[in-house]
Amino acid sequence: MTAELRTPGSPVEAARPPFVRIAGVEKAYRPRGRALQALDPITFDLGVGEFVSIVGPSGCGKSTLLMLVAGLIPTTAGEVVIQGQRIIRPYTDVGVVFQQDALLAWRSVLDNVLLQIDVRGLDRRRYEPTARALLARVGISGFESYYPGELSGGMRQRVALCRALVHDPPLLLMDEPFGALDALTRDQMVLDLQRLWLEARKTVLFITHSIWEAIFLADRVVVMSPRPGRIASVLEIDLPRPRRLGMRESPAFGRYAAAVRQRFQAFGLLSET
């Protein structure tokens, strides 16, 4: 098994029908009147039920890309198309886990999860059992009436994950969801996410700084360059599922990790001298 590296510029096509099309999407900001090119044109598809990780250095535009896909900010050029619909306003049939957990301090755990339902004007009573079941699934049973300030960082991220899933969206966008967690909690969260994904097979765009996390979870890993972010390479991850933590020490996994690391080193990142 080799770590297949595609060269930049080569077509990036999903093996499955596209669920999300990111076509020549570009983003420039204008902080204090100064032009800042966050993303150079990015083109790739997410196939139906595919898990795609994006790994890239800090500031390369990962969060920007996620916000563009969710329709939360406008593109400067190019377009995002989800299930044939061009995204020009916030897309609602999606679950988003932001880089900060963004729980509301004055709502209980259960009410934070049900926020999705409230803002959509759906029937709270219908979704409460789903919310409770999701919380149980990620080990938060018994804490439904707690407030975010009474939880650990790992618990808060689990609640944020439940909130993204409670309305059963077909698409999940996750921005560094486990970045602030200790290593052990992070391992567990990755395993939990894998289990949830294997059960529901949603289409997932997962953003991370962590090379192993990106490889462990994904069908494909998109490696981004430093800002202005563009696609440096794409790896198809051909490892059987469910993946086990011990696989991180396997030669095949090591080859994928080395391929990503070498990309970063080629950009002058991860200097060892």
Ligand SMILES: Nc1ncnc2c1ncn2[C@@H]1O[C@H](COP(=O)(O)OP(=O)(O)OP(=O)(O)O)[C@@H](O)[C@H]1O
């Ligand atoms: N609202 C904004 N206004 C102006 N510039 C912005 C804005 N949001 C992001 N940027 C700039 O765009 C670039 C990319 O930011 P972004 O948050 O997308 O990076 P990132 O890859 O998510 O970084 P990190 O890994 O640190 O979260 C940065 O240089 C940042 O300063």
Ligand SMILES: [Mg+2]
């Ligand atoms: Mg970010």
